[in-house]
Amino acid sequence: MGTNNDVVKKTNNEIISENDIKEVINKENPLTKKRKVKDAIANGFTFVSSTFGFIILGALLIFIFRNGIKLLKPDLIVSDYHAHNYTVKTDESEVYHLGGFIDPQKKDSYFSKNWGISVAEKKNREGGIDVVINHIDKHSPVKQLVQAATNEKDLIKVGQAIDSITLIDENGDYILVSSREGAEAIINALDRGVEVLQFQSSVGGGGIRGSLLTTLLLIALTLVIALPIGIISAIYLHEYAPQNKFTDIIRSLIDMTNGIPSIIFGFVGAIVFIPMMNGIIGSQGGSIASGALTLTIILLPTIIKTTEESLKTIPLSYRQASLALGASQTQTVFKVVLPNAIGGLLTATLLSIGRIIGESAALIYAVGTVIKDTVAINERSTSLAVHIWSIMAGENPNFELASSIAILILVVVFILNITVKLISSRADKTKVRVLKEITINKSSNK
């Protein structure tokens, strides 16, 4: 007994502080210094590793914005990818009045007195130089040039870029000039020439209107097909399915779909959905419809999982209360469970949209890589991501245009990401509130 008391007294008297321990360790343990150095190095490694993500994201954003920001203007989104070309020549039956036109004195422009047309150099989306018409006189003979096949006149307009001109001068010699030689050379040639054999110009081109429309169409069509199937499957698995082997098999089959790379589903699109759609809607080869079906099977596991997760958070008491009031299970599912799972459904939708916008490999097989300006459900065209693929995989990769599209994709993906985060944090808050209410009710019942 006595000895025990002594021990207690001792510990009470000598309360060991943290500093004491440190002192002891520093004095008596020769390994401590070595250990400190080792620890610092190890911690340094973890720190360096964690800066890796920051560096990559930074480099990626800098690269894409530096290349793409120049082209990112409203006209990129509204204009066509393929330029409209005009080829016209002098109409033999008309009399032309050359010369005597007054220079409008436009900035950085060259003016042809003979033809009454003013041009300037402008950088285009491919990074080259365009010679763009910025003024045509009211009585300019250029307006009288005729398109050989259709006899149409007045085709050359302000805003078009001159590609090449072939003229005949006073001596009957040919003059050939193209936009590569610059605006000044074109005007010089025009002033020497008296008759136009061929005048080629083009307008527009390099825009992404078609691909943007395709992407929106793909999103709409895929969601219309995939959301009902996914949500209903999730409801069945969580609300109706009995716990047996068969349900387990269904569940594991759906899980397996998640691990398969999307290019394999692109193959399925090519083997199954393209022929199917050729038969049903009369498409020839890949189409937006076959792409949407392919995206549907890619998205189903995500939609089912997200929906099921949100169904899990709904308290069982909600369902019991509904059933106890005499509602059938179907009524309970549609009037009690689904309205409470709306956050999960929204998350599933947003995740799906992000996936559709980013998907490329599957769509290359299931839809095709042909960039189109007129978009139809039963025809090939490219989504924005495949548009990047098409212009990068060719002989002359176009970094500027690809980066501008990448900026658009990234902005949308980031916005979706943040929204999903906000929704899930709000859902967590409501979960906490629900739990609190339940505990309060329980305690008040007691």
Next chain:
Amino acid sequence: MQIKNDKQFKNKMIYDNIVRYSFLVVAILSASTIIITAVFIFLKGMSPFVNSYNIVHDGVQGSYRVNFFSFLGGTTWFSPPNNYSIGFIIINTIWVVLWALIIAAPVSVLTALFVTRIAPKPISMAVTYIIEILASIPSIIYGLFGMGVITRFVKSISGVFGYQSAGGLSMLSASLVLAIMIIPTITLLSITAIRAVRDDQINASLALGASPTQTNFKIVLRATKSGIFSGIILGVGRALGEATAVSMVAGNAGSGPNFNPFGLTRTLTSTMLMGIKETTGLDYDIRFSVGLVLIVIILLSNALLNFAKRKVAQ
């Protein structure tokens, strides 16, 4: 009144059952996509070995099929008229993914450790958010980044070593792009695993006099081995199946295998995606056979890694 209620009840039950069974049909439809995928890929993928294709070779039209065994071996992708082989492509693919993993796994695990156990909360949240953003960036954008930045970086490195690389298109570029793409996957899973380590294990280690850093490396990491392995399994699956970004930086070598980091390479997915000219015929169908091989390799690597995971966990 009683009878009427009974009838209502019965109707409700019938309606309930109709809904239940139609929902069951939809669920079976969702589950059957994987079976449809497997069946059709198998049938189409086996077609070049079973069916004959009409090919004009040296001006003579002949009927050809592909030999299954020379398809799986061989060091040249295509020599006319019907000799396709992917032996070297399989080796290249595994080599590229292996190096991606060697680069990505340490970075991911250390990042996860930093985020969960070392960094103060605001920094930890910022790093986690950056990793989540990286995880959500589509592969085509990584491909673009790879073509614009990583290939140039690799080209300048290869110059230092005295190699001539084809504009930076190389095995190293492919591995780096894949590493960047699987780091978020492995990191996020490792973070979850480390967060699940029990506090009493950590406290016991600290009480025994181990420093926090020693605890992190010797106790926490050891306890999360199987979680990290799950991340690696997912990462390897993603790396093997990644198509777009790899095709843009691999260079699509015609023959191999290539172990030189600065040499051109060719993976199964880049073979599937590049150089498609027509949508019929042997040259198109053979790509489905490549896809079939890819699925088999993914399943095999999954099984192997799961086996390793169980061994490690013991």
